[in-house]
Amino acid sequence: VESSIPEHMREAWRKYSPSGFTTKDQFETEIVRHIETTLARSLFNCDELAAYSGTALAFRDRLIMDWNKTQQRQTFADQKRIYYLSLEFLMGRALDNAMLNVGLKNVAKEGLADLGFRIEDVINQEHDAALGNGGLGRLAACFLDSMASLNYPAWGYGLRYRYGIFKQEIENGYQVEIPDYWLDFNPWEFARHDVTVDVQFYGWVNKYTDDEGKQIVSWQDGEIVTAVAYDVPVPGYGTPTVNNLRLWSSKASSGEFDFSKFNSGEYESAVADQQRAETISAVLYPNDNLERGKELRLKQQYFWCAASLFDIVRRFKKTNRKWSEFPDQVAIQLNDTHPTLAVVELQRILVDKEGLEWQTAWDIVTKTFSYTNHTVLPEALEKWSVPLIQNLLPRHLQIIYEINLSFLQTVERRFPKDRELLGRVSLIEESQPKTVRMAYLAIVGSHKVNGVAELHSDLIKTTIFKDFVRIYGPDKFINVTNGITPRRWLHQANPRLSELIASKLGSYEFLKDLTLLNKLEPFVDDKEFKKEWAEIKYANKVRLAQHILKTTGVSVNPKALFDVQVKRIHEYKRQQLNVFGVIHRYLAIKSLSSEERKKLAPRVTIFGGKAAPGYWMAKTIIHLINKVGEVINNDPDVGDLLKVIFLEDYNVSKAEIIIPASDISEHISTAGTEASGTSNMKFVLNGGLIIGTLDGANIEITREIGEQNVFLFGNLSEDVEDLRHNHFYGDYQVDPELQKVFDLIKSGKFGDEGSFGALIGAITEHGDYYLVSDDFNSYTKTQDLIDETFKNQDEWVTKCITSVARMGFFTSDRCINEYADTIWNIEPLDVAEEKQVRART
Template sequence: MVGKTLRLKQQYFFVSATLQDIIRRFKKSNLPWSQFPNQVSIQLNDTHPTLGIAELQRILVDEEGLLWDEAWDIVTKTYSFTNHTVLPEALEKWAVPLMQDLLPRLMMIIFDINLYFLQKVERVYPGDRDRLRRMSIVIEGQPQYISMAHLAVVGSHTVNGVAALHSELVKSMLFQDFVEYFGESRFTNVTNGVTPRRWLHQANPRLSNLIASKLGNENFLKHLNELTRLKAFAAEPTFQKDWMEIKYQNKVRLANYIRAHCGVDVSADALFDIQCKRFHEYKRQFMNILGVIHRYKRLKALSPEDRAKETKKVVIFAGKSAPGYYIAKLIIKLINNAAVVINEDPDTAEYLKLVFIPNYNVSLAEIIIPASDISQHISTAGTEASGTSNMKFVLNGGLIIGTVDGANIEIGEEVSEENIWLFGALTPDVEDIRHDQRYHSLALDPELDLVIKSIQSGDFGEPYIFEPLVSTLTVGHDFYIISKDFPAYLQTLAAIDVAFKDKSAWAKKSINAAASMGKFSSDRSIEEYAQRIWNIEPVTVPK
């Protein structure tokens, strides 16, 4: 409770301070309040700053003396809302008693916002009390809760998702009632982007300089679509050699970092397979480590002669979990326990290394991302809003293994299917799969079952430690459908092993993929917000 109280105080402090500064500057213009939305646009980046809607209403009514309806018209023309998740547990809710204790006036305002909103809904759908319950900002119960996502939708003029699939799920899963009431025009998509100045030029200066020398200038850093000109050189042996030499040097840099900070020697000649992102069950680092253990067991079973034919691989994890996320911490524990066994096995150490890089942060990402040969973006279909690490990896010439989820879909459309490996169940099928697993007692995939039995036998530490983790697949009915996707996952990894052996073809894939990333610039993303949501015009910068 202490942590929640502190978080609510922090949220209110930041939104209130921001609004006070905005209003102070607006007043210097001597414009009437009716002009405020023409001068100010506030984008809610997920639900965390949503208190700002009630706070602006409070300031306008209590401090500036505006009538309620006049103030609310200004508020709803000022705010817009970006949703970043379809996971119910990630949609913020605050207990009414807590808010009444800390923010009593804002709580009164939110109750009034909800009352007036539901009265309007009832006029459109008379007698539909279940609809009123579903759309209410106040969630009834003991205690009552405030749905910050509903407050954000009601108090904003535009709601957007951050990838094409995600934006459709926002409309069909999260806010279907609101779409019916407000109309589809209120809901739109703005696919995420990353800045090439940070994630190419700064993180990978050698590659940036090579591209500039080939294209004749650095215009691509501001106009990322110009990268498409690289496709003309993708099959050129000299350019492939230069491109892959830079990749090799970046792998050497990461290998040196791993040796210094993790005490593990890895070869830059091996395939670097990387998954670095926040640890969560839906992102399925668990499936990745289960796949690594499967690979280890398969290598152990091979004769030395057959083992020598295998693609050498270094699997790298990095990322953090929420402090209280026990299952995520168990996944990290399993990775580290498995790494000790795998890295010290003389039979397989030449062909497989496993590394968990601790203390992951953005600066470390600048070392990791340019070194990837393949990166994993394997969330359960329909759970990842967009992702941006996938864009960063491909921009640096890394290829992707991923599910048909988030921005992977749009990346696949841009790079073409021969330069990306997609696998797994599709979003429309996920609920049926979950239903079958829960009610029809489906057996685990046989290959996955062998891995689970290895963990349960104590091969990677005391079995009782990992029992809660294993139980997510068994008594937990495998909510993130790892068993269903595991065979396709292993087949796709095997196809990548084969592809990596053809160095020229791999280099061509890498170049063509990076050259196709023009769409995924943050410049394009911000321009779409400016034109379609904020309604602002570009300003010519004086020379």
Template structure:
């Protein structure tokens, strides 16, 4: 079309599509323009939320310019891209992050203040985008930030849920769930692409025919279909023009299909079908580290992977390359097993629709995919029942059985006559009914499999994928230790500390090269610097104390030691052990004389996190925390020596307040159960010390910051099995301190003890699966070391500085570089700034 235009028309377009300038006046004009036109409001009729909307729209204009420029230039260059498939992107708020990454925060703040609003209030009017449960979804968000910042050509693919993770309220101490109405007010951070609409089939049957060469062809005839509509979320890099994309799919009814029912006079059925179609992307499943096995979840997974692959293949086809070049243009990373169907879908499309031979197709598939495993917990392993799967995806089931057959034939060749081995390695589990093991399928269909911290990557090789290591060899199984983005988790969440670091290092290069933080090490002995460092920590604690006052109506002193555990509530994470220790501490204080009390280190113990709605035991832990808080916080014998709070509705934006305010945080999973953990990295980066077990990334944090700056306790991963065995068969008695705590609960010190019986039962001798009793004594000792260390505030400040200084390794920039170099084989490509429109 454009080729037909006269030169002047083309020039006019080019001139007019240059970016607007970013001076104060232009920005203020754009904000006011959005107030008066897009929002149709007047200045005297504005609240913080409408101010937010206007600033967001103005920010969005600038984001979209960058997005357009980046995607246009990338289309021309057509480099190899990585596609990050994740059912969860836990982005949190976007405005502050976008302004900081684009370098516009200063000018926008000035503009907003002059217009009569407080920038912080405006920022806080934004609702979180909470399309994720916890670490896995937040990791995806951090990786998208790093990929954009490092100029990698990368797209994320996910689902646009109408409801993200539920809102948590505490009623009578119990968690109650409310819908997350995040789209109630228009979402300015997405670009609806209503023109991109892809049909996705479900159900039906497979037609088998012979083609003219006598080759058997399979043709899937779905019984019904829905449409996938694209919504694009721009992700700006920090200190670059580059702006990547997350494409989220929304399900819509297929028009043609509805009309058929409608014309047949079946109005009700057509409306029902439409509702069913919309339902696919209506809600995020609120499970973390567990598998629910619901049919709708399987529908979500197929809908999403099929739409994403269609999109990826359409983009590839534009380049007119051979299919054998596909893996040189496309890398697809599977974030856990949730997108494993993409392996089967690509094989199906290549064989059934593009007419490649099975072997050629399978070679392309396995060179394209790589798989990240995030857990070894058995209850989290995805399995789908064969009958349910067959009903929804009959052709995919045939392909899975074929993949499995060819795979097992090769295993049999390498290790003949080992039926046990074939049973263990099979993609199909011989149960009633048969089950598809998605992790096995993901391993077989990928060229690389990685864990998310060194210990975890070792563990998966020794446990769930042991046989696969024997078969494929060690090279296929690699480690990529997780990372976090320092832009959100230090620069944005802790602006004062960020400014002090920049001032001290003389530049802000650390924001792109986090190992530069090491330069802070030489300031450790500088008392003046320590004073500034500690003052900032105190301000952050004041900010958290205010949030606690508002949300929990509890007054806490910022001079106390802030002890924090925020993460999903799960037995393996042992929030239960933490609150049991709090009870122990409370009982100890109660037994003290006034003179003894004078030497107690005051503590504020903060909990936060959601439990899966169906996870009964985890919900009881929340109830116990709240009951203990109710008793302790009003006990005059304790006063300020101990306060306990449960911050409701923990999410990304609350984390941004909590993380910078911790003195100590708890990462206390039973060794071998937490694949990595990422909040541990966030706390230490912000100068918080941690108390933790030898688990996940704690081990690597210890290696980086040194054993003097971390409080480690508890058994090791390779002792866990022996300990479980011992307590089961050798009557190891319960730890006496723990016994005392349990008795106090059973006496009714904290609400009706009947409530807690199921919880206490998990500690029955021989059944304490997470080894709370075995670790309790060393946990108490570690907590005493924390108190003692905190007494020496100068030494504590030194530890705190050393923590931050040595966290360079845990930048998600390092992590994505490793993925890019060692798994995806992609290179950065920088976007050229095509300039601003002259004012």
């Protein structure tokens, strides 16, 4: 308050407060000013990167003003806020998004043209913010977009990794990982050197009784690392709301950086201390759906949770409310179990620091938190070793034990005769060493637990969390089916399609209410509309073909069917099924006469995705795809009938090129393994069809758009267990057509590095856990059906348009409104007044 400008002087301030550009001339003034002053460049020294930087700085100025106002408005409104805790935010590029959200992309386009630049080239200069692995991190980014667009008072909290997900290069068919240092020039972040939190590690716990007979617990000594806040503005679409994403960066605390050491000449050890502190936020763990239990990962988790909780509590305390009102002001969403220590940290703050009774504090904690589960894969469920926690966070381990004790006592009272139940649901697994089951801790510490698609939410209730449904009753467990933001994934990635839709619907209102897309359905018989629709898809395919030629040297026919599978490489996602299907197709082509070949539908099969650096089987799949591509793409018998492409370094900005160009995309995980999938939604929204299993959100997509518009295949989730079991009994044999594929691979046709043996062995020798052989026949038959259907372009386009018209449900706006209503109990902030002010100026 002391730092406010005095009341009677604010007039002068307001007079000079910048109002931001709206016209082309004003934009040009801003960009030139930034290039000449902020960047110290000139007319004679302005390349595309400088043009990008200048444009970004001009738009940033605009965002900052709305951002400041949003924060003031939220503070003034004094409503409940939602805090979204995620270790991953896969934001991608910010400039294009900012231009579209502010509604000034055309102004920028013309202004840049005046200065001799093409806006696409300028946009392409930006480095992706790649602070995530895949679906989980991108979901968090879509949620931020929706929360801002819907005017929810929301904050994201994460880590400011110095290195995002690695950049992938392919060398001789193998994946090579290159570090992704992305912070050289990042105009979208603001270092808040005044917003810091000291975070403690290691040390010991001192328990004693004070003079008044009160139990005091104090966590002493250990190491201190300082968290520094970096804020990133998150603009909403068509609204003045700009929310905040706060990312923490670690540095040695000023107490820690030992000046006496430094002075006495021990430079090296002083610098080593500093580096150790900075290591915490140095790098994103590159594993998707896998947890490896490393100490540094646990340090990251606690560092981020402790800093975020301190910040949230600090903000609450400024309102001078009673602690009992904390859950009326604060909702905290746990994006998977990665932030579960936040539950323990809040309990510690309330009990040890603020002196609340255990049970009073615990009621506040459970009313505040809720937890989203994103996976049922056993290898992805976090279990932290007890000795590791004991050493790093001794007080937290005590609290976990205390939470467990009181939880198990409640369970025992409710189910007195069920001793085994206690062992099964204990937060501590009695293994060697003992481990803490983080998902169980997250459930116990939350008032709501949700899965991310209907099947997935049912599965967690009947399998991994079954006992907890008995204990808490079914209402604690709910479903919120995932969604995607139509701003980035339609309007930004596919501007021509967005424009065509707007021309039919009369406005761009569908970008704020995606259910309006259903008004497209009457146009499925409109010849001219269908023609334009097909032209746009074709243009998007030409663009992708150019990208393919430029990056791989392979020329593909844009008239061919583009078949795309882009996602993290994982055995459960079954890229191996796809590549075996490709080889099967290759064998079929080879067996035909040249006359017969003419009747075939030409196809380009496109793969993209990263393998975790330590995931050997996933890397082998990449290698096989590349080797198969080399052979097929150079076989003159095949020509345009089949091309196999592996696109390097799949990321958000490449997705924006690839997704709009797809005819068919593959979402072919073993039933029951993919919690939701979100790219399936992006592809359909862009006028592509999908081939998929009855898994994750594929099921709900099918329900919405109609069975006749989806190519479904494969076994059902309920049959998977029995099928797996059968693989070990009787005279189990792989599918005969698949066997022919294996024979060709084993013949050395695709090179004989020996490594492909393991891929085949997993299926023929080791139980085919992912049911590749069981689903193979159904898969290839469905691919044949796709070929037939694609030959009738008119019917195909009808399916595409109908599907897009029925995709309204899958906007992340619907999803965020469901979270707000059923979990967070928060309301959007009224911005009508602000909008009027903006309209007047």
